[in-house]
Amino acid sequence: MLSRNLPTVSPCPSRAEVLAFSLYMLSRRLWLSNPTAKVRPLFRPPLYRTTALVTLRCTYGTATSSKSAQLAEQLEQGSRYALAKSITLVESSRSDHRALAQELLSTVLKRQKESKDAKPTFRIGLSGSPGVGKSTFIEAFGMYLLEQGHKVAVLAVDPSSSRTGGSILGDKTRMTELSRADDAYVRPSPSRGTLGGVSDVARNTNEAIILCEAAGYDVTLVETVGVGQSETMVAEMVDMFVLLVGPGGGDELQGLKKGIVELSDMVIVNKADGKLEDAARSAAMDYTSAIKFLQSPSPLWKAKVVRVSSRNNIGIDKSWEIMKSYFDTMTAAHKLAEKRGAQRKVWMWRQITSELVDRLNGDENVKKHVAKLESQVFDGKMTSGQAADSVVDVFLNKVKENKI
Numbered sequence: 001m002l003s004r005n006l007p008t009v010s011p012c013p014s015r016a017e018v019l020a021f022s023l024y025m026l027s028r029r030l031w032l033s034n035p036t037a038k039v040r041p042l043f044r045p046p047l048y049r050t051t052a053l054v055t056l057r058c059t060y061g062t063a064t065s066s067k068s069a070q071l072a073e074q075l076e077q078g079s080r081y082a083l084a085k086s087i088t089l090v091e092s093s094r095s096d097h098r099a100l101a102q103e104l105l106s107t108v109l110k111r112q113k114e115s116k117d118a119k120p121t122f123r124i125g126l127s128g129s130p131g132v133g134k135s136t137f138i139e140a141f142g143m144y145l146l147e148q149g150h151k152v153a154v155l156a157v158d159p160s161s162s163r164t165g166g167s168i169l170g171d172k173t174r175m176t177e178l179s180r181a182d183d184a185y186v187r188p189s190p191s192r193g194t195l196g197g198v199s200d201v202a203r204n205t206n207e208a209i210i211l212c213e214a215a216g217y218d219v220t221l222v223e224t225v226g227v228g229q230s231e232t233m234v235a236e237m238v239d240m241f242v243l244l245v246g247p248g249g250g251d252e253l254q255g256l257k258k259g260i261v262e263l264s265d266m267v268i269v270n271k272a273d274g275k276l277e278d279a280a281r282s283a284a285m286d287y288t289s290a291i292k293f294l295q296s297p298s299p300l301w302k303a304k305v306v307r308v309s310s311r312n313n314i315g316i317d318k319s320w321e322i323m324k325s326y327f328d329t330m331t332a333a334h335k336l337a338e339k340r341g342a343q344r345k346v347w348m349w350r351q352i353t354s355e356l357v358d359r360l361n362g363d364e365n366v367k368k369h370v371a372k373l374e375s376q377v378f379d380g381k382m383t384s385g386q387a388a389d390s391v392v393d394v395f396l397n398k399v400k401e402n403k404i
Contacts, residue, residue: 087208120218124222126138129245131246133270135156140310150218153221154184205222206237240266241264243264268307269306272309
């Protein structure tokens with residue numbers, strides 16, 4: 001009866017509003033129980049968004065749903081602030097942030113699935129050894145794409161300290177023009193000491209791509225650190241994998257040993273200008289010859305080699321033509337959607353593995369058991385394999401007993 005005059009709508013009130021409303025109801029009840037008292041009820045707070053009954057039903061989950069829906073709506077409107085906040089949630093290790101991030105991603109994917117006028121998106125991975133000029137190329141290439149009417153997002157994974165996890169995030173400082181452009185979004189992320197810059201933060205990068213596309217960026221460039229074997233993991237989250245190499249680096253074919261070239265859909269020989277122009281031409285010929293003996297990632301596409309001078313904007317347009325040709329070829333054969341579906345399955349299992357490891361490391365009994373085993377492994381009384389089996393057995397037994 002007391003709340004029937006309050007309009008009822010769906011969003012939940014804040015905690016402050018609930019507290020103010022509760023104080024008002026308490027003072028009103030005291031006054032009604034003793035009408036002759038001089039004490040009058042407190043001024044009714046403007047709790048117009050919900051009734052008392054709905055207030056009691058508002059839970060954390062409902063508030064989370066409202067917040068994720070609001071973020072998803074802001075992303076669709078192209079809000080850079082909402083995009084930055086969403087990616088921060090994805091990168092966070094807090095459980096409440098992870099829950100909100102997963103709900104946001106589910107909402108975004110559902111809306112993208114239901115949208116009939118969604119723009120086609122293109123995900124391009126860029127890798128190469130440090131100093132090859134990846135950031136310089138992305139700066140020139142990104143500005144060229146903006147001139148062509150595209151919205152460009154750059155996810156640059158920066159090297160970070162293996163001790164402190166700190167990162168100078170220098171990629172954004174090297175992309176000054178692109179960082180200031182209205183239709184571009186540059187997001188540097190620390191690699192947290194992981195070689196290659198993708199394996200440890202691969203899940204976050206993969207989810208960040210989805211958020212960038214929800215914000216209207218139709219071309220997403222993923223740049224890796226370019227150190228170690230794990231950089232090839234970027235090929236499992238993009239449509240096209242591009243390898244950047246430099247001229248005059250000694251035996252160019254040594255790069256084949258990494259297995260990166262055979263994953264590449266395109267090889268760009270950068271810094272093809274000035275004194276290095278002849279060396280770049282020679283390197284391009286070497287890679288063109290080597291690719292002939294490698295199995296292509298797709299039977300529909302043979303990797304192309306192109307020479308580029310990012311400083312002088314030479315070869316940038318040709319690079320984009322090759323990329324568009326790849327995109328059109330794969331899209332026409334319906335292989336792009338198939339590739340993305342296969343990638344989602346791969347990352348599902350990677351996330352399962354990561355989640356299991358996190359839960360195992362977070363269990364107190366397992367930690368105590370591990371502490372005992374570590375000393376035995378250190379003294380050589382037990383092999384690392386035996387210790388690992390023992391830890392897993394303890395964890396699985398707890399799962400069977402429903403204690404986790």
